[in-house]
Amino acid sequence: MSQYVVGLTGGIASGKSEVTRRFEALGIVVADADLAARAVVTVGSPALSLIAERFGADMLLADGSLDRARLRAHIFADPAERTALEAITHPAIRRLMQQQCEQAASPYALAAIPLLTEVGGRQAYPWLDRVLLVDAPEAVQHARLMQRDGIDAALADQMIAAQATRAQRLALADDVVVNDGHPDDLQAQVERLHARYLGLAVG
Numbered sequence: 421m422s423q424y425v426v427g428l429t430g431g432i433a434s435g436k437s438e439v440t441r442r443f444e445a446l447g448i449v450v451a452d453a454d455l456a457a458r459a460v461v462t463v464g465s466p467a468l469s470l471i472a473e474r475f476g477a478d479m480l481l482a483d484g485s486l487d488r489a490r491l492r493a494h495i496f497a498d499p500a501e502r503t504a505l506e507a508i509t510h511p512a513i514r515r516l517m518q519q520q521c522e523q524a525a526s527p528y529a530l531a532a533i534p535l536l537t538e539v540g541g542r543q544a545y546p547w548l549d550r551v552l553l554v555d556a557p558e559a560v561q562h563a564r565l566m567q568r569d570g571i572d573a574a575l576a577d578q579m580i581a582a583q584a585t586r587a588q589r590l591a592l593a594d595d596v597v598v599n600d601g602h603p604d605d606l607q608a609q610v611e612r613l614h615a616r617y618l619g620l621a622v623g
C-alpha cells in the first residue's frame with residue numbers, strides 16, 4: 421500500500437509517456453488519468469447514469485455505452501456544458517486514481533495527470549505529496565507533436581495554445597525532468613528522482 425504519491429504532469433508531447441515507462445520499469449505503479457477517465461464512464465457506472473440524466477439518453481449508444489463522439493460534439497462549443505460534464509466526471513476520476521494509488525504495491529505511486537494545471541492543480545488533488553513536471557521547450561514539443569500525430573504546424577500550434585503555459589506548469593512543480601535532448605538522457609534523471617522518492621516515501 422502506497423502512502424506516498426507523486427503527481428506526474430507535462431504539456432502535450434513533452435515526453436510524459438517516455439518518463440512514465442521508465443518509472444514503471446523500476447516497479448512503480450502508475451495510475452493514469454486518461455485511463456481513469458474512460459473507466460469511470462463504463463456501462464453501469466454512476467457517472468454514466470448522471471451523464472444520461474443531465475445530457476439525455478441519446479448520449480448513449482444502443483448497447484448502453486457512452487457515445488463519446490456525440491458528447492464531445494455537444495460540449496465542444498459550449499463551456500457551460502463542458503463544465504457540467506466535468507462536474508460529473510472529475511470527482512469520479514480523482515476518487516478512482518486516489519484509490520489506485522493507495523492500493524499500489526510499490527513503495528510510492530505515480531499519478532499521471534497530464535492536465536493537472538488545467539484541472540485545478542494541487543487544490544483539486546490535495547493527496548499528491550509532490551508534483552513532477554516533464555518539461556520541454558515549446559519548439560521541441562511542437563516538433564514532436566507534429567511527428568508523433570502526423571499533424572500540420574497550425575494544428576500543433578492550436579493544441580499547445582489550448583493548454584496551460586510552460587510557466588504555469590513550472591509554478592506547480594517540485595521536481596522537473598528536462599526532456600530536451602536524447603531519450604537516453606531521461607534514464608539518469610528518472611533514477612535520481614526514484615532514489616529521492618524512495619527516501620521520501622519511507623519518511
Ligand code: ADP
Nearest residue numbers: 431432433434435436437438564568601602603
Ligand atoms: P506525452 O506523453 O507527454 O504526450 P510522449 O512521451 O508521447 O509525450 O512523447 C512525444 C513524442 O516525442 C513521442 O513520439 C516520443 O517518442 C518522442 N520523444 C519523447 N522524448 C523524446 C526525446 N528526448 N527525443 C526524441 N523524441 C522524443
